[in-house]
Amino acid sequence: MTRAYILTLSCPDQPGLVAEISGVLAECGCTITSSHQYGDEISGRFFMRIAFAPLKDEVTEENLRATIAPHAEKFGMDWALHDAKKPARVLILVSRFDHCLMDLLYRRKRGDLFMDVPAVVSNHMDAYQLTASYNVPFVHMPVTKDTKAAQEEKLLALIEDEKIDLVVLARYMQVLSDDTCRKLAGKVINIHHSFLPSFKGAKPYHQAYEKGVKIIGATAHYVTADLDEGPIIEQNVARVSHALTPDDLVSVGRDVERVTLAEAVKLHLQHRVLLNGNRTVIFRDQ
Numbered sequence: 189m190t191r192a193y194i195l196t197l198s199c200p201d202q203p204g205l206v207a208e209i210s211g212v213l214a215e216c217g218c219t220i221t222s223s224h225q226y227g228d229e230i231s232g233r234f235f236m237r238i239a240f241a242p243l244k245d246e247v248t249e250e251n252l253r254a255t256i257a258p259h260a261e262k263f264g265m266d267w268a269l270h271d272a273k274k275p276a277r278v279l280i281l282v283s284r285f286d287h288c289l290m291d292l293l294y295r296r297k298r299g300d301l302f303m304d305v306p307a308v309v310s311n312h313m314d315a316y317q318l319t320a321s322y323n324v325p326f327v328h329m330p331v332t333k334d335t336k337a338a339q340e341e342k343l344l345a346l347i348e349d350e351k352i353d354l355v356v357l358a359r360y361m362q363v364l365s366d367d368t369c370r371k372l373a374g375k376v377i378n379i380h381h382s383f384l385p386s387f388k389g390a391k392p393y394h395q396a397y398e399k400g401v402k403i404i405g406a407t408a409h410y411v412t413a414d415l416d417e418g419p420i421i422e423q424n425v426a427r428v429s430h431a432l433t434p435d436d437l438v439s440v441g442r443d444v445e446r447v448t449l450a451e452a453v454k455l456h457l458q459h460r461v462l463l464n465g466n467r468t469v470i471f472r473d474q
């Protein structure tokens with residue numbers, strides 16, 4: 189099987205970074221298949237994503253890491269090397285509304301999302317049938333004010349036991365604790381059903397209706413302890429009119445939400461999203 193890797197990195201910007209990294213990969217007998225870089229003038233940081241393939245069998249992930257490490261240290265890089273042929277293990281959390289869950293499971297079945305889904309977790313039973321229809325294990329974790337902490341401990345144990353790489357909140361309507369957010373930093377993506385920063389909270393469509401907006405949207409972002417404030421990955425919008433009721437807005441929003449979340453998950457799985465403080469750098473292939 190042909191091997192392929194993705195290197196992502198960020199560091200203080202300075203001359204010679206691209207030459208240094210491409211030189212290291214050439215030294216390892218690797219060919220670069222795609223490369224994106226960006227220098228943020230305001231933060232002074234440099235960001236890079238390189239997809240490459242070894243041309244020699246003796247080049248392994250282990251010796252690639254050993255070769256890259258001293259060069260990365262020299263430049264103070266935050267870096268990660270990913271095996272592009274290894275599917276990520278993704279845990280999906282959902283409450284009652286299953287449109288985003290259905291979209292993710294369908295795209296995985298079609299091969300549009302390169303991931304394994306060891307389980308779906310929900311605080312309700314509404315999504316059980318859908319999950320079962322995709323032969324994915326369903327874990328029911330009801331949450332009340334009294335059981336929230338204990339249920340989050342069970343969730344963290346499941347994430348560890350299943351070696352989960354990414355948690356997706358696909359309309360999961362419980363706020364994760366600060367401690368859980370810290371432990372899972374950069375590994376949880378949420379779909380918020382508004383065009384953030386407008387209409388934060390649990391009922392954005394009703395807020396939008398009351399405001400009489402002409403455009404509604406959805407926002408996929410990394411989850412932080414600050415509700416609906418995490419780094420934004422993807423956003424989309426749809427035009428609406430005065431004639432639409434709050435329920436109509438919910439209906440229009442479903443398609444915007446599922447498309448926005450699926451795109452954000454795809455970008456993350458392809459290691460095209462790099463964190464830049466509370467913002468993101470997105471390296472799309474077109």
Ligand SMILES: Nc1nc2c(c(=O)[nH]1)N[C@@H](CN(C=O)c1ccc(C(=O)N[C@@H](CCC(=O)O)C(=O)O)cc1)CN2
Binds near residue numbers: 378413415
């Ligand atoms: N730590 C975080 N946890 C979660 C976030 C987040 O940004 N940070 N996003 C939410 C999803 N969400 C909006 O996108 C959201 C979900 C729920 C609520 C809310 O107020 N929930 C109430 C309970 C509501 C219910 O039981 O139906 C609450 O938790 O008291 C606001 C926003 C997912 N988690």
